[in-house]
Each structure stands twice: as C-alpha cells, then as structure tokens.
Amino acid sequence: MKTTGGSDEQKRRAGERAAEAVEDGDVVGLGTGSTAAYAIRALGRAVDDGLDVVGIPTSFDSRQLAREVGVPVRSLEAIEGIDLAIDGADQFDSQLAAIKGGGAAHAREKVVAAAADRLVLVVDPSKSAATLTRSVPLEVLPDARPAVERDVADLGGASTLRRAERKDGPVVTDNGNLVLDCDFGPIDDPGRLASSLASVPGVVEHGLFVGLADAAYVGTDDGVEVRTRD
Ligand SMILES: O=C[C@H](O)[C@H](O)[C@H](O)COP(=O)(O)O
Numbered sequence: 443m444k445t446t447g448g449s450d451e452q453k454r455r456a457g458e459r460a461a462e463a464v465e466d467g468d469v470v471g472l473g474t475g476s477t478a479a480y481a482i483r484a485l486g487r488a489v490d491d492g493l494d495v496v497g498i499p500t501s502f503d504s505r506q507l508a509r510e511v512g513v514p515v516r517s518l519e520a521i522e523g524i525d526l527a528i529d530g531a532d533q534f535d536s537q538l539a540a541i542k543g544g545g546a547a548h549a550r551e552k553v554v555a556a557a558a559d560r561l562v563l564v565v566d567p568s569k570s571a572a573t574l575t576r577s578v579p580l581e582v583l584p585d586a587r588p589a590v591e592r593d594v595a596d597l598g599g600a601s602t603l604r605r606a607e608r609k610d611g612p613v614v615t616d617n618g619n620l621v622l623d624c625d626f627g628p629i630d631d632p633g634r635l636a637s638s639l640a641s642v643p644g645v646v647e648h649g650l651f652v653g654l655a656d657a658a659y660v661g662t663d664d665g666v667e668v669r670t671r672d
Pocket residue numbers: 444445446447473474475476477478529530531532541542543544545546547548551
C-alpha cells in the first residue's frame with residue numbers, strides 16, 4: 443500500500459504505542475494502512491510472547507498481514523463486540539474528526555470503528571490539521587457513479603474517480619465498488635457534510651469519521667503525543 447505523510451519512524455512509534463494499549467483477552471479491530479500495519483506487527487510479537495487476542499481485520503491487506511505475523515483473526519460477523527480498534531487516518535482535527543479511505547478501506551473500517559468500545563487513531567504529525575481540507579473518499583456502487591457525481595456537485599464538491607496505479611482502470615474496493623475522491627475545499631462542519639453524504643443514494647460509505655475516535659496517538663521524532671478531543 444502507498445505510504446504517505448510522515449516518516450516511517452513516526453508511524454512505527456504511533457502504531458507500537460497503540461498495540462501496548464491492548465489487553466489480554468481483547469478483541470481488536472485491525473486498521474488498514476502503513477501506520478496501522480506497525481500496530482499489527484507489534485501485536486504479532488506480543489502474541490508470540492503469550493498475549494491472547496483476536497483481531498478483526500478491516501481489509502484484505504490487514505487480514506493478510508495479521509495472518510503473516512501470527513495474530514488470530516475472525517470476521518466481523520462472527521463476533522459480538524470489539525474492545526479497541528486501532529486505525530490510521532489521512533487527516534484529523536482537534537475534535538478527532540478524521541478523513542479516512544486513502545487505502546479504499548473506509549467502509550469496513552467504519553463498521554469496525556462503530557462496533558468498538560474505543561477507537562484509537564495512529565498517525566504522524568503531517569495528518570494534523572486545524573480544518574479538514576483533504577478530499578473525502580466515497581465508496582460508490584459502480585452503476586450509481588454518475589448520479590453520485592451529480593449529487594456531490596450539488597453539495598459543492600468535485601469528484602474524481604480513483605484510478606489504479608499499476609493497472610489500467612479504476613480502483614475496485616474489497617467490496618467490488620468504486621471510489622470517488624471528492625474535494626469540498628475546507629470542511630467547516632464535518633458533521634453536517636457527513637450527514638449529507640450519508641443520504642446520497644449509491645454511496646456505500648463515506649470517509650468522514652465524526653465522533654468516532656477517542657484518542658489520536660501521534661508519533662513524533664521524540665515519542666508519542668496522545669491527543670483527545672478539545
Ligand atoms: O483506507 C485506508 C485507511 O483509511 C488508512 O487508515 C488511511 O489511509 C491512513 O493510511 P496511512 O497510515 O498509510 O497513511
């Protein structure tokens with residue numbers, strides 16, 4: 443998966459600190475992306491040392507990595523609750539509202555985050571913003587794409603179909619859908635935009651995570667800064 447933003451060392455610190463918050467017997471949501479991957483690898487080492495956990499992957503890639511490093515996995519439908527979800531973000535603000543979906547995994551990520559008692563974002567300082575400004579990814583039913591593009595324009599956004607980097611054609615999600623990256627400029631009210639996007643027919647899920655994260659572990663050059671909502 444493409445690595446963005448801060449240094450690998452910053453991401454490693456954030457991911458490993460979040461893995462330390464996992465307790466024996468926990469069911470853990472395993473996020474997607476380069477930062478969450480550090481948490482999954484750290485959990486694998488903890489399992490080697492005797493930690494008893496079950497991981498709930500949010501994507502093909504996180505499932506694959508968990509299996510490689512020895513974290514036992516189960517699917518979301520097989521469990522009743524999640525103690526802690528650990529996941530990355532593409533941008534987040536002081537209220538821990540976040541834009542996710544740089545890896546096109548935000549639909550499952552949101553289901554896991556909503557099912558979790560706690561969501562910890564693992565990020566580097568480049569993800570922090572006073573106002574969310576990045577494009578918001580929408581997972582969209584393929585047939586609904588033109589209609590969704592029109593609705594996004596009515597909401598003041600400009601959509602771009604996400605294209606695959608190493609083959610001709612669009613990115614197809616783990617669920618068989620397309621991704622539209624939608625630029626709304628600075629997002630003054632993430633909650634209002636989230637509600638509007640959730641009501642667009644054909645949008646399977648949008649990448650705005652509002653009111654879901656409990657903490658952000660920000661890996662820095664010196665350590666880890668733990669941020670909570672203002
Ligand atoms: O769909 C992917 C996810 O939302 C990722 O958690 C997000 O893109 C952050 O990834 P990374 O830690 O690689 O920047």
